Amino acid sequence: MTNKPVSIVIAVKYFNDNLKQCIDACLKLDYQDFDIIVFPDEQFDYVHSKVKIIPTGNITPGKKRNLSLKYTNAEIFAFIDDDAYPRKDWLKKVVSNFEDELVAAVGGPAVTPTEDSITQIASGLVYESILVSGPNTYRYLPGEKKFVDDFPSCNFIIRRDIFAELGGFDENYWPGEDTVLCLNLTKKLNKRIIYDPQVLIWHHRRPVFKGHLRQIKSYALHRGYFVKKFPETSLKFSYFVPSIFVLYLVSSLFLFMLSDFLKKGFVLILMFYVFLAAAFAVRGALNQPNRIKLIPYVFFGIMLTHIAYGINFLKGLFSKELQL
Secondary structure, three states: OOOOOEEEEEEOOOOOHHHHHHHHHHHOOOOOOEEEEEEOOOOOOOOOOOEEEOOOOOOOHHHHHHOHHHHOOOOEEEEEOOOEEEOOOHHHHHHHHHHOOOEEEEEOOEEOOOOOOHHHHHHHHHHHOHHHHHHHHHHOOOOOOEEEOOOOOOEEEEEHHHHHHHOOOOOOOOOOHHHHHHHHHHHHOOOEEEEOOOOOEEEOOOOOOHHHHHHHHHHHHHHHHHHHHOHHHHOOHHHHHHHHHHHHHHHHHHHOOOOHHHHHHHHHHHHHHHHHHHHHHHHHHOOOOOHHHHHHHHHHHHHHHHHHHHHHHHHHHOOOOOOO
C-alpha cells in the first residue's frame, strides 16, 4: 500500500497566504506518488508539475471536493483545508493504516501552529480544553490511536472506491457534510474510520473572539439540527451540555425571585464554573510564550464559546431546515 497514488484535495475560495503555505508544505512531503488538486472559485497561477488548479465557481466545499472523482484516478483522496498544512511524514503515516481492508478512512489531529497570533493560539487552547471539547480533544491534540465514528474533513483521508460508493459528500450540508459521510461509511458500508495521532497537520485557528465565535455558531447550528436528522452520531449528551448551561443561566433569573436559598445556590454554582474556566485557561496558557496575555483570551473564550454554542445548538435543534 505504501506506493499507492494519493491525490491531496484542497477546496478554497481564493488564493491566499495560508493556501500557499499549505501547497508548499505538501510539495515537501516525504512521499513520492501524489499530486495536489486545488478547487478555487477562480483561476490562479501556481506552476508545478504536481499541482492542478481547477476553478469551480462559487460552490460549497463539499461540492468542490466531490469533483475529485472527475479529475483524478488516485486510489486515495487526502482532504486538507487551505488554512492547514501537513507534517512531512503525513502521507507515509496515512497509508500504513490502509493495510487493514476494513479501514476505509483515516483522520488525525489538527494542531494549532506555534506561529499563529495570540488570538489564534487562544482559540486553539479553547478547542483543546476538555471543558469545551469534552471527549473530542483528540481532534486538536494527539491522543491515543482508536476507531472513531465521526471526523472533520480538515484532515480526512479516504479510499477512492469507498468515496465513490458513498457518492461523495452530501451536498445539502455545509458544514456537517463530513459527519454525514462518516455516518454512511460506518453504518451503511460497515467500514471503519481510524484516528491516528501520527497523521498530523497544523491548522491555523480563527482568532477570538469574532472569527472563533462565528465558527462555533455554524458548528452548533448544524450539530443541533443533526440531533434530529442523524441521531446515530449527534445524539450525545456532551453536545447538549452548553445548552443546558445556557438554560440554567436563563432560568436562574426567575429563581432569584423565589428564594434566597436558590439565589445562593446559583451564585455558588456560577462561581464554581468561573473557577473551572479560569483554571483551564491558566493550565492551557502555562506552556505558551505569552501565557499572561493569553489567560484572559482563553478564559472569556471558553465562556463565550459555551454560550454561543448553547444558544445556536438550540436554534438548530428546533429548526425545520438549515440553509447552506
